[in-house]
Amino acid sequence: MTICLRNRQYLPDWGKFTTMPLPAPTHTLVLHGTAPRTLQAAPDQTLLQVLLHAGVPWPVSCRNGTCRRCIGQLAEGQVRYTVEWPGLLPEEKAVGCVLPCVACALTDVVLLGPGV
Numbered sequence: 001m002t003i004c005l006r007n008r009q010y011l012p013d014w015g016k017f018t019t020m021p022l023p024a025p026t027h028t029l030v031l032h033g034t035a036p037r038t039l040q041a042a043p044d045q046t047l048l049q050v051l052l053h054a055g056v057p058w059p060v061s062c063r064n065g066t067c068r069r070c071i072g073q074l075a076e077g078q079v080r081y082t083v084e085w086p087g088l089l090p091e092e093k094a095v096g097c098v099l100p101c102v103a104c105a106l107t108d109v110v111l112l113g114p115g116v
């Protein structure tokens with residue numbers, strides 16, 4: 001039996017709480033399109049890394065948020081960007097456009113695309 005309290009675990013064999021880090025939670029990335037997939041995204045993985053690791057043929061070029069080759073659309077969920085100025089207009093962000101090469105999931109996400 002293991003009891004988890006925030007970032008600590010109680011391990012009965014040891015008889016005390018430890019400060020062992022718990023595994024980072026993952027978010028679900030649901031890809032809609034011609035070949036729907038459900039993938040797991042770690043908080044420090046970009047959506048593009050998750051897609052390519054799963055063998056999803058997603059268009060990519062610069063990988064730094066400037067060329068817009070990887071653009072997709074977020075149907076649900078929230079992301080954070082690894083760069084301060086991803087190449088999207090505020091109006092594009094408002095309608096759900098996302099650059100998977102520099103976006104990490106903050107919640108479970110549903111992604112449409114590529115090439116939106």
Ligand code: FES
Nearest residue numbers: 061063068070101
């Ligand atoms: S690959 Fe260039 S913006 Fe994503």
